[in-house]
Amino acid sequence: MKRYIILLLIIALQTSCSDVVDGINDDPNSLTQSTYGSILTGAEVGNIIVQTGESARRSALFAGQYTGIDRQHLGFTQYNVTTSDFDALWYDIYVNAFRNAVVAEQAIIDNNIGPVSQGIAQALQAYIIGTTASLYGDVPYDEAANIENTDPVYEDQPAVYAKVQDRLDEAIANLQMGSGRPVGGAEIYFDGAPAKWIETAYTLKARFYLQTKQYDLALQAAQNGISSFENSMYAPHGDAAENSNLNYQFFAVEVRQADVVVSEFMTSLMQPGSTNPIPANYRGNSKTNETARFYYMFNITSVGVQPNTEDGFAAQTAPAPLVTYQENLLILAEAALRSQGFQAGLDALNDFRAFMNNGGYLTNIDPANLQYDPYVAADFASGGIENTNGLSQEDALLKEILEERYVTLFGLIQPFNDLRRTLNETNVRVPVEPSAGNQLPQRFLYPQTEIDRNENTPTPIPDFFEPTDINS
Numbered sequence: 001m002k003r004y005i006i007l008l009l010i011i012a013l014q015t016s017c018s019d020v021v022d023g024i025n026d027d028p029n030s031l032t033q034s035t036y037g038s039i040l041t042g043a044e045v046g047n048i049i050v051q052t053g054e055s056a057r058r059s060a061l062f063a064g065q066y067t068g069i070d071r072q073h074l075g076f077t078q079y080n081v082t083t084s085d086f087d088a089l090w091y092d093i094y095v096n097a098f099r100n101a102v103v104a105e106q107a108i109i110d111n112n113i114g115p116v117s118q119g120i121a122q123a124l125q126a127y128i129i130g131t132t133a134s135l136y137g138d139v140p141y142d143e144a145a146n147i148e149n150t151d152p153v154y155e156d157q158p159a160v161y162a163k164v165q166d167r168l169d170e171a172i173a174n175l176q177m178g179s180g181r182p183v184g185g186a187e188i189y190f191d192g193a194p195a196k197w198i199e200t201a202y203t204l205k206a207r208f209y210l211q212t213k214q215y216d217l218a219l220q221a222a223q224n225g226i227s228s229f230e231n232s233m234y235a236p237h238g239d240a241a242e243n244s245n246l247n248y249q250f251f252a253v254e255v256r257q258a259d260v261v262v263s264e265f266m267t268s269l270m271q272p273g274s275t276n277p278i279p280a281n282y283r284g285n286s287k288t289n290e291t292a293r294f295y296y297m298f299n300i301t302s303v304g305v306q307p308n309t310e311d312g313f314a315a316q317t318a319p320a321p322l323v324t325y326q327e328n329l330l331i332l333a334e335a336a337l338r339s340q341g342f343q344a345g346l347d348a349l350n351d352f353r354a355f356m357n358n359g360g361y362l363t364n365i366d367p368a369n370l371q372y373d374p375y376v377a378a379d380f381a382s383g384g385i386e387n388t389n390g391l392s393q394e395d396a397l398l399k400e401i402l403e404e405r406y407v408t409l410f411g412l413i414q415p416f417n418d419l420r421r422t423l424n425e426t427n428v429r430v431p432v433e434p435s436a437g438n439q440l441p442q443r444f445l446y447p448q449t450e451i452d453r454n455e456n457t458p459t460p461i462p463d464f465f466e467p468t469d470i471n472s
Helices: 036-052 054-062 071-077 083-110 115-136 157-175 194-211 215-222 246-253 255-259 264-270 291-297 325-340 342-357 393-408 414-421 448-453
Strands: 066-068 233-235 260-262 298-301 304-307 320-323
Touching (some): 036 054, 036 083, 036 115, 036 246, 036 320, 054 071, 054 083, 066 071, 071 255, 083 115, 115 157, 194 215, 194 320, 194 325, 215 325, 260 304, 264 291, 291 298, 320 325, 325 342, 325 393
16 A cells, blocks of 8 residues: 655644644654645645745854744854754655655556656656755755665765756656646646746756856846746745745744844845934935835844735745746846856846846835836946946955845845855955854754764764865
């Protein structure tokens, strides 16, 4: 009899710390039998938790976008982390998301559903494991989904990235065959549309090539990536307690809403006017007005600046960004600059700005507060509006692109990846300062559950401030 892992949707989209899903699959040898469609849905819901829940919030905190002001999150801001702090996050990845995606693929094969469904499951696997490798370094991959193997081997981070790229290539080949879409409603991102999944897979390839600093390959992949905002991958949310936006649940519903505020640094990049905590950081200039985006992203609350839970970024029904057109445009900008030179990077950045000048990914905004005029080369020359520090023209442009990525991808895992990737590029990186001590975090810690149970867990356990291989 086939044995399947199925995530219970009625409770999967609850607290971002995953408290209510703890224990759902504690006994992997006593699993609920289900159709492949339910398993695929479970994998996608699990992936939403990984990409937009506590792992994302903690990444944003370590990247200087949030500040913890009470309880556990205050400790995270002070870099007081322990291995047990990552138990639930690891469980989210390997049980709720990755194993579901692997078992979904096997069910699709066993039931001869077809190549599109298989390609979707493969792309999900790559997405989940690529994210995991970016955060933890060496991780289990090939043996990770075998529920009877309690000691899966850890594979080197660069090798995992290479396998993720291979899996995405396999997914694209299957998706291009066009037949065998999932049953209606089972695939909750695109309802099985192969063209959108193909573009998403290419943008994921570009994302992971960017992380490994293979900028020419990132450019090639992004050129085949998400081609319009309508083709972006967003996590769907609704107005019921169990399917609300995860940031809404944390900041508007849970008692922990007073634990975290947007950092002064992040606020200073975006907030117009005299209340900006560090006015010199404001990104606005004669060609840029960030007012509309600030109020889409944030609310000023009694405890400080927090994500907009009313009608913006973190509203109850707001879809959560997973893999988007705006990210693809900014990959094109950075990768083109690094591999093809200044003009190619400037043209690509202006494509992004044209998108934003028409509203971009923002909702419920006042168009009068929106301005993203195109930049010209002189703006990045020494003394130009985007180069007041005497940088080279290329460095000034790269600095702007990296800062734009930091702002656009707010609250997600990518700014933490960018910060570590560019840490030694001191002229251009986003100037996040440690919130404690003199070092920035470099990785998530392996969870205590792995240390206790898996004899293959790396020893010695890497330190919180030890770079992963790709960032060494």
